[in-house]
Amino acid sequence: MSVSPGRGARPTKGERTSRILPIMMSFSAIRAAFPALDRDLVFLENAGGSQLPRVVINAMTDYMTNSYVQLGAPYEVSRRATAVVNDAHAWATTLIGGTGAGQTAIGPSTTQLVTMLADCYRRVWQPGDEVIICETAHEANAGPWAKLEREGINVRTWRVDPTTAQCDLEELRRMLSSGTRLVAFPHVSNLLGEVVDVAAITKLAHQYGARVMVDGVAYAPHLAVQAREWDVDWxxxxxxxxxxxxxxxxxxxxxAWAELEGPNHFFIPRDQVYKFELGGANHESCAGILALADYFRELTSAPEAPADEFLVTQAFDTIRTIEQSLTSQLVNGLKGIPGIRIIGPQGAEGRVGTVSFLHESVPPPAICQATDTAGVAIRYGHMYAYRLCQALGISLETGVVRASLVHYNSHEDIDRLLDVVEAAVRT
Structure with missing residues (x-):
């Protein structure tokens, strides 16, 4: 049964309540867990960076207050600090669903980590070797690989279809060869919001002996990552x-780690992930990363649950349940506003709650000026998906308007955004 895309497609108050009932942690408690939400601001710029739960803030504060020392020294405070960093690395692999199959490096940003990895491959690949970059990529997973062309690497682009805003798997099959060393692509485009079939792309790339580098930045806030199950290399x-x-x-x-040598000091063993962490992981960040398990325990009302992949799955099942109706409300509400065109999937299925749109006559800066005045935080621009905007004929100066929700957003947040956007384009 199809649902009309008009504004009337929003769930009623009763429907909203029934959707929240299965959630083990009440929605009001979820909101209360994030101190930054206690203000008159509708925050729908989560794809740029989410807010922090109190347990994460407290963990980082506690670390900097009580454990702010160098690692590896023979005294108790240093042993505690070392344990936090080591445990954070183990938890990171759990969070990514890779326990037993791989290990995880922690760094300052996705851009830095991919740039580091590309430089490591630069030292083992030969001129004529090939890398394929998906055109829907954020520049973090495109630019570092594209720069290898200077070293004689053959850089090819897996083109997006401008009519569907998708990259066809059969087109990738035609591009792959025995010389392909790696395929770089996003799990979810941070502009389009569509979830792609990572397992299918990985399986195809592996048939030609190529590795895959998956950018999960726009996927990971919404759904459980299952790196081992998908058999991804990176x-x-x-x-x-x-x-x-x-x-x-x-x-x-x-x-995958074993075939590379990291850039850290020469005396650090190459089989340690620390070899790929110049200067080491930020210690207080490790405390915050580790505390995400505590938030997942709160979210699932399981205070004694071990920090394992089952906890991660349960937490993201809860997150997905909340977000599905919010995403449907946002997509349908935008489609019901005259002149609005969504860039990417036109329905709520097969996507996350990151939704980009354009109006036929009102430019993105004007829409965002109206939302800012009304206390609604969204943004406009090319979202660092520069190559994608070029391919789709979208202005690189003004880009798209993007609203991005997560599980702590409410139906009232979406209502407020839609009301402001509708008023902005009507006048």
Whole structure:
């Protein structure tokens, strides 16, 4: 049964309540867990960076107050600090769903980690080797690979279809060859919001002996990552978009790490992930990353649950349940506003709650000026998906308007955004 895309398609108050009932942690408690939400601001710019739960803030504060020392020294405070950093790395691999299959490096950003990885490959690939970049990529997972062309690497682009805004799997099949070393693509485009079939792309790339580098930044806040199940070689995302500190994590399969040598000091063994962490991981960020498990325990009302993949799955099942109706409300509400065109999937299925749109006559800056005045935080621009905007004929100066929700947003937040956008384009 299809649902009309008009404004009347929003769920009623009763429908909203029934959708929230299965959630083990009440929605009001979820909101209360994030101190930054206690203000008159509708925050729908989560794809740029999410807010922090109190347990994460407290963990980082506690670390800097009580454990702010160098690692590896023979005294108790240093042993506690060392344990936090080590445990954070183990938890990072759990969070990515890669326990037993690989390990995870922690760095300052996705851009830095991918740039580091590309430089490592630069030293082992030969002129004529090939890398394929998906055109829907954020520049973090495109630019570092494209720069290898200077070293004689053959850089090819997996083109997006401008009519569907999708990259066809059969087109990738035609591009792959025995010379392909790696395929770089996003799990979810941070502009389009569509979830792609990582397992299918990975399986196809592996048939030609190529590795995959998956950018999960726009996926990881919404759904559980299952790196081991998908058999990905590399998977990266930014913690500050997944309710954590400004850091990022790069998972790699054991065999993928083994073929590279990291850039850290020559005397550090190459089989340690620390070899790929110049200067080491930020210690207080590790405390915050580790505390995300505590938030997941709160979210699932399981205070004694171990920090394992089952906890991660349960937490993201809860997150997905909340977000599905919000995403439907946002997509349908925007489609019901005359002159609005959504860029990417036109329905709520097969996507996350990151929704980009344009109006036929009102430019993105004017829409965002109206939302800012009304206390609604969204943004406009090319979203660092520069190549994608070029391919779709979207202005690189003004880009698109993007609204992005997560599980702590409410139906009232979406209502307020839609009301402001509708008024802005009507006048």
């Amino acid at each position: 998977y990266v995302f930014s913690n500050y978009k997944v309710f954590g500190p400004h850091a990022a994590m790069l998972y790699g399969r054991h065999d």
